[in-house]
Amino acid sequence: MSELTQITDNGVNVEALLGAREALTEMPEAAQFKWRANCTWVNGTHSTSSIEKYFGLGEEQSHLQQFTFDADHPEIFASQDKGITPVEYMLVGLAGCLTAGIASVAQNRDIQLNSITATLEAGMDIQGILGIDSDVRNGFDGVNVHFKIDADASEEEIAAVVAQSQKRSAVFDIITNPTNVNVEVN
């Protein structure tokens, strides 16, 4: 007689992540990463950014291939809409980060996920970027994220996974907290 137990598989290698956590606790210098992007102006408000190399675990690293991204603005901004707007990339980043976090935390808590979808909406008063009203900030006035998650777990367990993923999310932190930005030229 053998008992059948479902093995949780969200496609996340939690053992590797926990192993890395342990190793990096002993070697904090290896935990220092640098993320990089290169950007070239194309024309008008259209630019192309490429991403391939980064630094981490004490040495240069590379993605499996170079990824390129077009950023532009839609036609109502008198642009040619060759790519999504830079602020929409923020939503891509936030959604990707939280979703990856949910999958990892769920795996670690032995929760089988069946599906995750998210809709994101960020409000923005463009009087800020147009310089109409200096009391209006340039960026988002708020971000709403709505997850729909089907998992073999209680409502409360799912809520806890989503909360934990926010707590450990880099992009959530970048958006919710101030960051020093240093821009130089030539």
Added chain:
Amino acid sequence: MSAVRSKVCHHSIDTIIIGAGHAGLAASHFLTALAIEHLILERGEVANSWRKERWDSLKLFTPNWQTRLPGYDYSGSDPDGYMNVKEVIGLIESYATSNDAPVQTGTTVTSVKKNPDGYRVKTDRGTWHCKSIIIASGACNLPAIPNLTNDFPTDIQQIPASDYRNPETLQEGGVLIVGASATGLQLAQEIRNSGRQVTIATGEHVRLPRNYRGKDIQWWMEETGLLDEGLKEIDDVNRARKLPSPQLVGSQQHDILDLNALAEMGVKFNGRLMAINNGVAQFSGSLKNLCALADLKMNRLLTAIDAWISESGQEDQFDAPHRFIKTMVDQTPRLGLNLAEENIKTVIWATGFRPDYSWLDVPVLDRKGLIRHEGGIADAPGMYLLGMPFLRRRRSSFIHGIEDDARFVTRHLAKYLLQGEG
């Protein structure tokens, strides 16, 4: 020959205990029972930090029946009440007296160094050589304040919670309290009651109800075995050791003290304080999630209590299960607070404390400046640690937790001394 030597050697003793608080005195209690010669060195008086570093109205958030020391149970008339600072000092003082504890007060340790057969303990009143040493100098020697103090306008008075005494000693005007631990919330309540505007900057926090199903939450923690959870039973001991104190207050009315209760009194709460920019305090936009996490964790505890009750078949012994209203966070919490416009005149740092080991010249500190130890056995032969949060189990964070910890550590120490002689 030996007479000449002993003059050079100063005093020699089996064991030195640093600190005459509840932890040092409990260790002394067990060492006396084990007939191990020892001395407690105390920079000030017995229970010094309770005398010098606590606010006037503070009460313990553990009930009196629970506030016990080894061989010294509470015998007063109000077991369900909570001790005030004077009573805590009285408790520790009479414990020292009744144990006839060998305390040398007014003696500040300036350096502890390894020597071939133990440790050399230098103080401002002489040097001792000991075979073993128990560090019981506490977890809260120095306020842990984020690196933002220089960014505040200079007319704002900044004080660590350990320097706060009462609302009358504050400058006129509003108060920003940084930190949502027991301390942060208790000060917010008292200062708001004095008629001032109070804002709390809320980071990660631990929400607990004072009572649940008719019993004190500490009673449940004790009864269900949660306080006995040890190092092996929890995922992340470093996290457990760093947790802010739970949002509890020891009041006569057994009131609940949480962010909802404070909001009802008119206290505002914002996210974690992240920066001061041109006189504007900036708060993290993660407040809603931190409150959700605290609510979820509280509910997990209540669910565990409910399960314990029904498993032990005592459903009819207690009030019916229920849940507390979730933390009510504004739809769009404020991210900025203009300190001048809002007339903020005082910032109180209720951001926790850290131990001070500046006198410890033994390579036993981790990269965070804390002593490397396993359940109180430090990573240096004959050195022990007591009186730290979650030293060996959840109970360790409270006064009554010292009994098990001190018993274990002194037994280990006794064996260590025997081996040295064998």
